[in-house]
Amino acid sequence: MSDQSTSQADDSRPARSISGTASAPPTYLTWSDAINKRVRTGDWSDQAVSTTVKIAEAIDTGDWETAAQLVDYWMEEAKVVHVIYQVWGQGWGSFLTAQGVTQDDLNAEVARLQELLAFPDGGPFEPEPRWMALAQRAGELGNRLRAYEIEAAEAHSQLDQLRERWRQLHDRGADFQSGMLSFVADRLGEAAVGDAYAHVLAPYLEERYLPFDLREKSYEDTLYRNLYLAFEAMRAHLVGPDRAGGMDLTEDEDKFVISFDPCGSGNRGQRGDLVEGTGSRSEPPYNFGVTTAEHDWAWNEKGVCYYCAHCCYTLELWPARQWGHPIRVVDSPLYPDETSGPEPAKCTWTIYKSVEAIPEEAYVRIGLKKPGPDGPEG
Numbered sequence: 001m002s003d004q005s006t007s008q009a010d011d012s013r014p015a016r017s018i019s020g021t022a023s024a025p026p027t028y029l030t031w032s033d034a035i036n037k038r039v040r041t042g043d044w045s046d047q048a049v050s051t052t053v054k055i056a057e058a059i060d061t062g063d064w065e066t067a068a069q070l071v072d073y074w075m076e077e078a079k080v081v082h083v084i085y086q087v088w089g090q091g092w093g094s095f096l097t098a099q100g101v102t103q104d105d106l107n108a109e110v111a112r113l114q115e116l117l118a119f120p121d122g123g124p125f126e127p128e129p130r131w132m133a134l135a136q137r138a139g140e141l142g143n144r145l146r147a148y149e150i151e152a153a154e155a156h157s158q159l160d161q162l163r164e165r166w167r168q169l170h171d172r173g174a175d176f177q178s179g180m181l182s183f184v185a186d187r188l189g190e191a192a193v194g195d196a197y198a199h200v201l202a203p204y205l206e207e208r209y210l211p212f213d214l215r216e217k218s219y220e221d222t223l224y225r226n227l228y229l230a231f232e233a234m235r236a237h238l239v240g241p242d243r244a245g246g247m248d249l250t251e252d253e254d255k256f257v258i259s260f261d262p263c264g265s266g267n268r269g270q271r272g273d274l275v276e277g278t279g280s281r282s283e284p285p286y287n288f289g290v291t292t293a294e295h296d297w298a299w300n301e302k303g304v305c306y307y308c309a310h311c312c313y314t315l316e317l318w319p320a321r322q323w324g325h326p327i328r329v330v331d332s333p334l335y336p337d338e339t340s341g342p343e344p345a346k347c348t349w350t351i352y353k354s355v356e357a358i359p360e361e362a363y364v365r366i367g368l369k370k371p372g373p374d375g376p377e378g
Helices: 003-012 051-060 064-098 103-116 127-146 152-188 192-212 220-236 266-271 309-323 360-364
Strands: 029-032 037-040 248-251 255-260 329-331 347-352
Touching: 029 064, 037 064, 051 064, 051 152, 064 103, 064 127, 064 152, 064 192, 064 220, 103 152, 127 152, 152 192, 152 266, 192 220, 192 309, 220 255, 220 347, 309 329
Parallel strands: none
Antiparallel strands: 029 037, 248 255, 255 347, 329 347
């Protein structure tokens, strides 16, 4: 795919401008030994503010180097999601062929989805060329900020275009996962979606969530990692009505509750895309599936979109089976009652401050019992 076609995507659908507040504490990057990576400074309420807004604030205050570093970090956030989507996309294919679906049938479905999920400029959904173009643009913006070769107004414009490019790529990546999972259900039956998750996600979960194993460290010692990675991931998913990556946070003595209105992936797809004016992905022409029966990998609820079910599998069912507790407790809006109407429900992630505070219901709804005071067996 040519560079020309990817640049037209920006021009065909202008993004709403995101401005900084210039009143919040400045945000910088530092190294976290706990997570072994770069992280943003700021308390938890500040982490709920999108990195896009933090870049805009640095531009507004003329802190060009910080703005440049945050552009680099913005791409780090996006990269995690982009890589996951590529790995998952390949994984659904290997699962399907292992179950007897022919390569020709698989190729035909992928081609159908690529056409269905075409970009606004008409190009088919082919993620890698768009990702490379995004990375090039981000690098150019960072370099121009560092060299003081850009005015504030143009820097804001370039940032808005960068976000819009990522939004288009990200949303189609999420929709592609929904489409492939729907193909799994259509060809192999709905219960096979859980088998597909087990096949595709196990290596990813071993790497990303092994540090939460209570047999290795205390729950309290994992709390910082849990919260930070939650904020970082959802900033990359461009949550929120302005699709900038901002979310709401409440806290009490037992828990943190992070809410997304909407999240940028499953719930956005269920509600329909307000930016591009397209409808719910559970309706024509998409017809991406939601659960019609009760499954432990989808909270034993009907109306869970197949994509959203991965939150149940990865954040609750798999870790609870492995070492006795969910990492985060997720409330995913159900289609259609909670995803439509004038005030659709928000998606929420609850992170408890102690394993004791996790309620019994969090285990019951995925078919498990809460462990006793001695915790999971080794």
